[in-house]
Amino acid sequence: MTASLRPLSRLFIAGLALLAFTLAGCSKKTAEATRDVTPEVEAYYKAHPDFFTFAKLADLPANLSWQDGHDVPEFASPEAKRGGTLHGAIDDFPRTLRFIGPDANGSFRSYILDDNALTLIQRQPNTGQYYPALAKSWALSADGRTMYFRLNPEARYSDGVPVTANDYLFAFFFFRATYINEPWYNNYYTTNFTNITHYDDYTIGVTWKEAKPDIYDRLGQLYPVPQHFYKELGPDFAQRYQWRLEPTTGPYTVLPEDIHKGSSIDLTHVKNWWAADKPFFRHRYNFDRISLQVIRDPDKAFEAFKRGDLDVFGLTLPRFWYDKLPDTDPLVRDGYVHKAVFYNEVPRPTYGLYINAARPLLDNRDIRAGINYATNWQLVIDQYFRGDYARMQTTADGYALVPFPGIKARPFSVDEALASFAKAGFTKRGPDGILVDDKGHRLSFTVTSGYAALKDVLSILKQEALKAGLEFNIEQLDNTTAWKKVQEKQHDIAFSAFGVSVEMYPRYWETFDSANANKPQTNNITNLADPEIDALIKRYDRATTMDEIRDLATQLEIKIREQAVFVPGFEIPFYRAGFWRWIKWPKDFNVRLSQTAGEQGLEWIDEDAKKETLDARAAGKTFPPSVEVYDQWKRKD
Amino acid sequence: MPLIRFQLNPQTKRRLARFRAIRRGYVSFLILAALVILSVVGECLVNSRALLVKYHGHYYFPTYGAIHPGTDFGEDYSYETNYRHLKTRFAAEARGDWVLLPPVPYNAFENDFRPGVYPPTAPSTSERHFLGTDTTGRDILARLFYGFRIALIFSAFYIGFVYLIGIAVGCAMGWFGGSVDLLGQRLVEIWSNIPFLFVVMIVASLVRPDLFLLVAITGLFSWTGMTYYMRTATYKQKARDYVAAAEALGASTPRIIFRHILPNTLSTLVTFIPFTLAGAITSLTALDFLGFGLPPPTPSWGELLQQGTANLNAPWIVLSVFIAMVFVLTLVTFVGEAIREAFDPKKFTTYQ
Numbered sequence: 001m002t003a004s005l006r007p008l009s010r011l012f013i014a015g016l017a018l019l020a021f022t023l024a025g026c027s028k029k030t031a032e033a034t035r036d037v038t039p040e041v042e043a044y045y046k047a048h049p050d051f052f053t054f055a056k057l058a059d060l061p062a063n064l065s066w067q068d069g070h071d072v073p074e075f076a077s078p079e080a081k082r083g084g085t086l087h088g089a090i091d092d093f094p095r096t097l098r099f100i101g102p103d104a105n106g107s108f109r110s111y112i113l114d115d116n117a118l119t120l121i122q123r124q125p126n127t128g129q130y131y132p133a134l135a136k137s138w139a140l141s142a143d144g145r146t147m148y149f150r151l152n153p154e155a156r157y158s159d160g161v162p163v164t165a166n167d168y169l170f171a172f173f174f175f176r177a178t179y180i181n182e183p184w185y186n187n188y189y190t191t192n193f194t195n196i197t198h199y200d201d202y203t204i205g206v207t208w209k210e211a212k213p214d215i216y217d218r219l220g221q222l223y224p225v226p227q228h229f230y231k232e233l234g235p236d237f238a239q240r241y242q243w244r245l246e247p248t249t250g251p252y253t254v255l256p257e258d259i260h261k262g263s264s265i266d267l268t269h270v271k272n273w274w275a276a277d278k279p280f281f282r283h284r285y286n287f288d289r290i291s292l293q294v295i296r297d298p299d300k301a302f303e304a305f306k307r308g309d310l311d312v313f314g315l316t317l318p319r320f321w322y323d324k325l326p327d328t329d330p331l332v333r334d335g336y337v338h339k340a341v342f343y344n345e346v347p348r349p350t351y352g353l354y355i356n357a358a359r360p361l362l363d364n365r366d367i368r369a370g371i372n373y374a375t376n377w378q379l380v381i382d383q384y385f386r387g388d389y390a391r392m393q394t395t396a397d398g399y400a401l402v403p404f405p406g407i408k409a410r411p412f413s414v415d416e417a418l419a420s421f422a423k424a425g426f427t428k429r430g431p432d433g434i435l436v437d438d439k440g441h442r443l444s445f446t447v448t449s450g451y452a453a454l455k456d457v458l459s460i461l462k463q464e465a466l467k468a469g470l471e472f473n474i475e476q477l478d479n480t481t482a483w484k485k486v487q488e489k490q491h492d493i494a495f496s497a498f499g500v501s502v503e504m505y506p507r508y509w510e511t512f513d514s515a516n517a518n519k520p521q522t523n524n525i526t527n528l529a530d531p532e533i534d535a536l537i538k539r540y541d542r543a544t545t546m547d548e549i550r551d552l553a554t555q556l557e558i559k560i561r562e563q564a565v566f567v568p569g570f571e572i573p574f575y576r577a578g579f580w581r582w583i584k585w586p587k588d589f590n591v592r593l594s595q596t597a598g599e600q601g602l603e604w605i606d607e608d609a610k611k612e613t614l615d616a617r618a619a620g621k622t623f624p625p626s627v628e629v630y631d632q633w634k635r636k637d
Numbered sequence: 638m639p640l641i642r643f644q645l646n647p648q649t650k651r652r653l654a655r656f657r658a659i660r661r662g663y664v665s666f667l668i669l670a671a672l673v674i675l676s677v678v679g680e681c682l683v684n685s686r687a688l689l690v691k692y693h694g695h696y697y698f699p700t701y702g703a704i705h706p707g708t709d710f711g712e713d714y715s716y717e718t719n720y721r722h723l724k725t726r727f728a729a730e731a732r733g734d735w736v737l738l739p740p741v742p743y744n745a746f747e748n749d750f751r752p753g754v755y756p757p758t759a760p761s762t763s764e765r766h767f768l769g770t771d772t773t774g775r776d777i778l779a780r781l782f783y784g785f786r787i788a789l790i791f792s793a794f795y796i797g798f799v800y801l802i803g804i805a806v807g808c809a810m811g812w813f814g815g816s817v818d819l820l821g822q823r824l825v826e827i828w829s830n831i832p833f834l835f836v837v838m839i840v841a842s843l844v845r846p847d848l849f850l851l852v853a854i855t856g857l858f859s860w861t862g863m864t865y866y867m868r869t870a871t872y873k874q875k876a877r878d879y880v881a882a883a884e885a886l887g888a889s890t891p892r893i894i895f896r897h898i899l900p901n902t903l904s905t906l907v908t909f910i911p912f913t914l915a916g917a918i919t920s921l922t923a924l925d926f927l928g929f930g931l932p933p934p935t936p937s938w939g940e941l942l943q944q945g946t947a948n949l950n951a952p953w954i955v956l957s958v959f960i961a962m963v964f965v966l967t968l969v970t971f972v973g974e975a976i977r978e979a980f981d982p983k984k985f986t987t988y989q
Contacts, residue, residue, distance in 0.1 A: 299947070319947075319948070322755075323948070323950045323951075324950065379748075379750065382750075383748070383750040383755065383756070383774065384772075384773060386755050414714065414715075414716065418715065429704070429706065429715065429716075430703075431702070431703030431704065432703070432704060433704040433706070433716055433717050446845075452928055455933045456772060456773045456933075458933065459746070459748075459773060459933050459934035460748050460773055462746075462934065463746055463747055463748055463934075466716065466717070467714070467716040468716070469715075469716070473845075473932075474932055474933050474934065475845040475932065476845070476928070476932055476933055477842055477843070477844075477845070478842030478843075481842050481843055
């Protein structure tokens, strides 16, 4: 679920892999070259008849209302031109080309899976409606738990094999198999889904355990898994498929000759890609090739960009946007390189201080509230982040459908903090200015952080907190170690964040339910255990309408704010990019739900402009500069 | 008989005279000593607290001791007084109150943010940021200065620790010889092959290191070099007649080691100290540079160096720390060379 979880699960997976490796070593190699998993798959289907149902088309419920997204607006630019090569950089060479299993959860996966492969239906990233991808049309059952999909018979994998209903049934076998060394997947695909029905080769029905407002995401975003490719699936899956790329339904694939281990990897547009001219996919994924070279140091990558070796470079960090590529830089001033700021609207990673309410002193709500008032995030944002970032206000900012307009984080206030600490008995300052109570306790807490790049943030907070008589001791650890410590609930205060994917509404059970408090290895890192909040979460998780969800989420946010266990930090409401003049974007630049500029494949390369720019540069000719701000999705407040 | 006699033996006197005669080394030593003394009274030179405040006819000396809340001087806050603001306020009020600030009126931790100006800011004498500020608006001179002091404290403990183990183990191997020597040597070889940096990285990523933990970790992996010299020196002395004489007179082993052998190997040890000091400063800087050193926001040269290299567009950061490092390490090396020359036995004996 979260970015922060990744290092830990990777560690766990590495452990499993090691175990698997040892076991494999013990059992010695039996001749498995001609392994065929098909009989095992069929036996599995037979053994789970309630889950895998084989029915006839006639069994499909009548009076379903089928949707096909014909009224959903397209969002790519018709002006886009196909062709050309995009030059990009990655900070490390992928450790595997598998989508799943040890080391597969790296950043490269987005190039070959998350931003590439098609799901059944996909969300229009501006309006939030759904458009057809691998499914041609879809319908929701009357009880809101089952969705039916008619697959597009034209859909093909990159190796030419058609995508059929079988691949969705196989997906469940695959994701539940122990061979893949992925306990999270095993669990997710076992506990949440209750049935998949095969009506014919191009019609399926999938059932979730309960009705949910975001059932379209939960069921519609399933990936097919090509059974023909995983015929040799077995205990040696991790090694056997290490460098074999699964055939994709998406626009780009990696050809074996383009893998240069350690130095570069190229993506090639699938020849005669089946969806190339389909609505919602036309004018997107315009490059013939995406050439990615490994540049491990971001500053070095930036120099490569300035030299013209890379076409696009992310400038979100103030250091790059203001200092390394200011608007006065000759490249920008002369119009060769354009800059753009795009305000997106996605759930924000929850950067802030998580207070462990199970610790002595911190179990006092007044002290926690005081800590909230004594934490000067606004100064960090104004001075360190140059006023670019925004204050996070709740535990779940950025959900377009679940806004909390009335709820604000506590502002920095020495007086409020002192008043709050005084309620807890901390009224006197010691000789060093730190508050003490009658029993001789000092108001001093350790802040654990795994973010080496953000250590300056904590040192600013520390200085400011001193004014309110509060001492933060900064404990800067390695990322994995810090997260482990926090997961073991051994921290006083953790500076952390949960990465959140684009979902319709926030989750609370994982982070604030007492079921996860005072237990190691859960995400309730504040150890908040409040019966009222539990009751609300229970109702929230069973809510079936958006109105109900909004209402309960608001109540939850108010309660959580009251408990003061989370000091909301900052959020980055935009992303910024620099790009050479020949890279063109749609006139709105990008889409609301985008987290990076390239993820929807909307940009293209204008070869004429490239030639013109290079010639002009050689001749000393300049162009008008372009530094654009796209704030159509900016939060208004 | 007192254990330490403040009467130097003639040989040591000659060595000191010779050291003083080596101008470069001697001057370096004086500068270094001055720097050490300055850093001891650092709070009077580089500090956000005032040296002297006159308020309503009373005199205050806030430099050392407990904080003075702002309310002591008629400010409206209970946290530590901002003496720079106080100075401007007193000047504006012109009631005969005044504040005497140290030459550098900043400490190594405070973030000097100014509206509309984003750190790092360039050196400025009007703001008294003589070397500019770092990426969070902290005074670089203050951080350099206190970073130096911490490096010195670190080095002092480090040298003590390393020499204690190194001398003990080296002496033992040299004195007892035989299987102790053979076994000891092998253990030392194995121990010295443990990659020290990795161990430090692992430990530093697991716990929040403090000064003594860092001394202990770095020291534990650095004493091996010393044992070789001590072992040979002990062997050499052990074979001398005066040791046999002491033994014949019935002196105990500890007495022979501590009263006879150790003082005679001292010249070997002394020549190593400046180079160990340079080594200690560089390894602390290297660890801080890599982020495995003292926890933030401890002022340190390594952290400044790391900031400087990441922000080459603010050259004053990297230049300040680079020049400071080169300067101090050069001084130490000059001193070291001079000591080595002054203690060189070739000056006093002739080999045939």
